Amino acid sequence: MGKIYLEDIRVYAHHGCMEAETVIGSDYRVDLWVEADLRASEISDDLSDTVDYVVLNNIVNEEMAIPSKLLEHVARRILIRVMEEEPMVDLCNVRVAKINPPVGGHVRTISVELSEKRGGAS
Secondary structure (H helix, E strand, O other): OEEEEEEEEEEEEOOOOOHHHHHHOEEEEEEEEEEEOOHHHHHHOOHHHOOOHHHHHHHHHHHHOOOOOOHHHHHHHHHHHHHHHOOOEEEEEEEEEEEOOOOOOOOOEEEEEEEEEOOEEO
8 A cells, every 4th residue: 555645725715705806816835645545656667556646636736726615515525526537546635725714813724634445535
C-alpha cells in the first residue's frame, strides 16, 4: 500500500452562502491524498499501473469550478469522482480550504476535510 499526495492545489472558485461569494469568488486551497496498491508501478515504471496524478488534479479543478454553498458539498463531490474514476484508489482524503473567508475577523483559512474508503465512508 502507498500514498499519493497532491498538495496545495490553488483554485479561484465561487463557493459560499452569501451572494457576494458566488458572484465575486475567492481563493481556495485543496489538498488531496489517496491510498492505493503501488507495488506494480514500483516495478514496472508504467503509468497504467498507478493512479494518474493528472486525472486527480483535473477532478479537483473541475469540481471546484461548480459553485456550492458549502465546502462539505464540493469536497464530497471530489471524493465521489475520485472513487468512481480511479478504481485503484482504496482510500481518498480531501481537504478544501477557503482562504481569507468573510467571517468577520481575521481568519486565514476555513477548511473541511473528508475521507472515503472503498466500500463506505471512513
